[in-house]
Amino acid sequence: MSHRIAVIPGDGIGKEVMPEGLRALEAAAARFGIDLSLEHFGFASCDYYVEHGKMLPDDWFVQLKDADAIFYGAVGWPETVPDHVSLWGSLLQFRRRFDQYVNLRPCKLLPGIKSPLADRRPGDIDFYVVRENTEGEYSSVGGKMFEGTDREVVIQETVMTRTGVDRVLKYAYELARSRPRKKLTSATKSNGIAITMPWWDERVAAMSESYPEVSVDKFHIDILTANFVMHPDWFDVVVASNLFGDILSDLGPACTGTIGVAPSANINPEGTFPSLFEPVHGSAPDIYGKGIANPIGQIWSAAMMLEHLGHPEAGQAIVDAFEAVLAEGDKAVLTPDVGGHGTTETLGCAIAERI
Amino acid sequence: MSHRIAVIPGDGIGKEVMPEGLRALEAAAARFGIDLSLEHFGFASCDYYVEHGKMLPDDWFVQLKDADAIFYGAVGWPETVPDHVSLWGSLLQFRRRFDQYVNLRPCKLLPGIKSPLADRRPGDIDFYVVRENTEGEYSSVGGKMFEGTDREVVIQETVMTRTGVDRVLKYAYELARSRPRKKLTSATKSNGIAITMPWWDERVAAMSESYPEVSVDKFHIDILTANFVMHPDWFDVVVASNLFGDILSDLGPACTGTIGVAPSANINPEGTFPSLFEPVHGSAPDIYGKGIANPIGQIWSAAMMLEHLGHPEAGQAIVDAFEAVLAEGDKAVLTPDVGGHGTTETLGCAIAERI
Numbered sequence: 183m184s185h186r187i188a189v190i191p192g193d194g195i196g197k198e199v200m201p202e203g204l205r206a207l208e209a210a211a212a213r214f215g216i217d218l219s220l221e222h223f224g225f226a227s228c229d230y231y232v233e234h235g236k237m238l239p240d241d242w243f244v245q246l247k248d249a250d251a252i253f254y255g256a257v258g259w260p261e262t263v264p265d266h267v268s269l270w271g272s273l274l275q276f277r278r279r280f281d282q283y284v285n286l287r288p289c290k291l292l293p294g295i296k297s298p299l300a301d302r303r304p305g306d307i308d309f310y311v312v313r314e315n316t317e318g319e320y321s322s323v324g325g326k327m328f329e330g331t332d333r334e335v336v337i338q339e340t341v342m343t344r345t346g347v348d349r350v351l352k353y354a355y356e357l358a359r360s361r362p363r364k365k366l367t368s369a370t371k372s373n374g375i376a377i378t379m380p381w382w383d384e385r386v387a388a389m390s391e392s393y394p395e396v397s398v399d400k401f402h403i404d405i406l407t408a409n410f411v412m413h414p415d416w417f418d419v420v421v422a423s424n425l426f427g428d429i430l431s432d433l434g435p436a437c438t439g440t441i442g443v444a445p446s447a448n449i450n451p452e453g454t455f456p457s458l459f460e461p462v463h464g465s466a467p468d469i470y471g472k473g474i475a476n477p478i479g480q481i482w483s484a485a486m487m488l489e490h491l492g493h494p495e496a497g498q499a500i501v502d503a504f505e506a507v508l509a510e511g512d513k514a515v516l517t518p519d520v521g522g523h524g525t526t527e528t529l530g531c532a533i534a535e536r537i
Numbered sequence: 538m539s540h541r542i543a544v545i546p547g548d549g550i551g552k553e554v555m556p557e558g559l560r561a562l563e564a565a566a567a568r569f570g571i572d573l574s575l576e577h578f579g580f581a582s583c584d585y586y587v588e589h590g591k592m593l594p595d596d597w598f599v600q601l602k603d604a605d606a607i608f609y610g611a612v613g614w615p616e617t618v619p620d621h622v623s624l625w626g627s628l629l630q631f632r633r634r635f636d637q638y639v640n641l642r643p644c645k646l647l648p649g650i651k652s653p654l655a656d657r658r659p660g661d662i663d664f665y666v667v668r669e670n671t672e673g674e675y676s677s678v679g680g681k682m683f684e685g686t687d688r689e690v691v692i693q694e695t696v697m698t699r700t701g702v703d704r705v706l707k708y709a710y711e712l713a714r715s716r717p718r719k720k721l722t723s724a725t726k727s728n729g730i731a732i733t734m735p736w737w738d739e740r741v742a743a744m745s746e747s748y749p750e751v752s753v754d755k756f757h758i759d760i761l762t763a764n765f766v767m768h769p770d771w772f773d774v775v776v777a778s779n780l781f782g783d784i785l786s787d788l789g790p791a792c793t794g795t796i797g798v799a800p801s802a803n804i805n806p807e808g809t810f811p812s813l814f815e816p817v818h819g820s821a822p823d824i825y826g827k828g829i830a831n832p833i834g835q836i837w838s839a840a841m842m843l844e845h846l847g848h849p850e851a852g853q854a855i856v857d858a859f860e861a862v863l864a865e866g867d868k869a870v871l872t873p874d875v876g877g878h879g880t881t882e883t884l885g886c887a888i889a890e891r892i
């Protein structure tokens with residue numbers, strides 16, 4: 183059985199790290215005898231927008247819907263297309279139309295990567311953020327009144343549904359149950375956001391009845407961000423709404439020093455539609471073209487993709503490989519962001535060889 | 538001229554740190570010849586709720602409105618009153634009805650306080666978060682449909698007004714202009730929150746035309762929280778909506794290790810209504826009754842209050858005093874959270890003496 187992978191490099195350093203992501207992917211596929219069929223797409227990029235006046239062709243849904251997974255680089259090139267246009271026209275479309283309602287992001291202290299936190303070592307921090315990825319605060323419902331006058335009022339609605347919240351909570355509880363510590367933390371703000379958030383708390387409590395083995399706690403988002411910095415070792419699985427998850431899944435990797443290398447899985451757990459795997463970092467216009475972008479975010483995303491496709495041992499082999507290369511610390515191989523003077527390619531090749 | 542101060546200890550450790558806040562306040566008043574008249578109130582506490590079935594008496598507004606400032610301890614005692622009831626029934630009422638539209642919170646690395654960040658020293662981190670404090674994401678507009686069924690939909694509206702946003706931006710620009718670096722950072726999320734946040738960005742840009750001396754940048758809230766951890770030295774004044782400001786003003790002090798001692802000023806800049814000064818920390822039920830709560834948050838709030846009342850030299854004397862006591866590091870004086878074995882009172886007395 184062959185897995186059909188849609189490959190979309192996107193913009194900026196997305197185009198530079200993608201070849202290394204594919205190199206690792208193909209190395210793991212070869213080693214574990216996995217049959218992949220890759221299809222390359224140029225859309226969902228600002229280059230495409232400049233040529234066609236839109237981020238996606240009209241039939242993008244049909245073109246992509248039968249893929250087993252989408253392997254994405256990065257999107258955004260504010261010089262030619264404003265971010266809210268490029269993002270809402272691509273990534274956020276995929277997440278919604280392919281119902282990728284779980285965004286899963288690991289926060290893990292890695293060997294050879296300096297954390298900005300004092301006195302933390304690999305092993306101390308190792309948790310997942312499970313983010314709701316289709317609804318909530320990311321809505322386009324709302325509008326303006328008295329526009330352009332002193333009386334101007336601007337309203338934006340957060341929309342949560344029981345279906346939407348319960349299914350992501352279920353995913354988070356399942357994940358927590360599968361891990362040794364079996365611990366779930368819910369991000370809330372029920373003391374201030376007085377309608378949606380107390381209700382979120384109720385759904386968390388209701389779901390916990392089906393998972394007696396999982397211990398649950400909750401923190402308001404303000405103190406939770408503080409605890410990511412002060413007590414990152416407290417966390418095992420953290421579940422959050424779209425916006426809170428967005429924040430926590432940047433902050434978590436920042437605490438482990440891995441924001442430039444963290445991966446992100448946008449998952450449709452039922453497999454009705456393809457899931458999407460991408461690095462957390464963006465297109466990084468400031469370093470594009472220099473060949474120094476760290477490819478580990480893309481490579482780690484390949485590992486999550488293989489795991490999702492039913493090949494956890496292949497995914498693990500990729501993770502082991504880049505952890506080993508990082509731990510070795512060969513400056514000629516590593517990119518500048520992790521203390522080396524190598525290139526995207528030297529690091530990508532070293533990891534692929536190790537696989 | 539005598540300043541009328543309404544004193545409200547509130548709940549939990551609020552009742553323990555307030556006497557030390559007053560001790561410092563009175564010491565500074567004596568030294569600088571400031572005439573204070575203190576009035577004590579037992580309401581806006583959960584004890585009051587338990588007795589009266591509400592957080593505030595009906596005439597609270599009349600009782601407090603002519604005070605020159607409100608000096609608040611902490612509110613919340615979830616064992617008897619759920620947080621959203623106690624908070625919306627007290628603090629959030631004050632902020633709104635007294636139009637305290639600026640919430641100002643310093644983030645400063647202090648001598649003698651350990652930061653969770655590696656390699657940062659006093660002087661490296663010293664910025665303010667200016668938070669919009671009356672509108673935005675903290676609304677009670679919205680509701681539920683198909684309640685209790687699988688089709689349940691829950692909606693909460695974020696409401697921003699031009700008046701509300703422009704006035705807090707103006708305050709932030711003025712503050713930035715008054716500081717040596719003259720740098721303002723705006724917290725946004727215009728790539729995801731597609732209605733209110735692009736408009737927030739427009740208002741920031743419009744206001745910047747009146748402040749050509751102030752350099753402005755903006756970050757999406759996700760990467761901004763990451764930058765608080767990775768590059769806290771980048772910031773001078775950070776302006777944010779109600780929710781984003783809530784998050785950043787807990788995270789900032791967490792990065793400096795000062796979350797237990799940071800102050801918060803809820804300001805009505807026009808002076809039409811009293812402003813309110815409180816520590817950032819809450820009522821801390823877990824340590825209440827032990828006499829070990831650190832009183833510096835309350836004392837630092839007294840300093841901000843004196844500055845607001847037109848006595849910056851008295852405010853500075855308080856700050857100098859607790860910085861000196863912290864730098865001295867006498868374990869018999871300091872509370873356990875900052876490495877000592879003293880009490881709320883030993884630390885409060887040492888600071889008052891120094892003043």
Ligand SMILES: CC(C)[C@H](C(=O)O)[C@@H](O)C(=O)O
Pocket residue numbers: 373374404624783
């Ligand atoms: C207690 C809560 C409602 C409050 C807020 O969110 O404003 C607190 O976190 C604060 O920052 O003062």
Ligand SMILES: CC(C)[C@H](C(=O)O)[C@@H](O)C(=O)O
Pocket residue numbers: 269428728729759
């Ligand atoms: C680019 C942006 C719209 C996106 C988001 O907020 O979801 C990004 O920050 C992410 O986390 O994938």
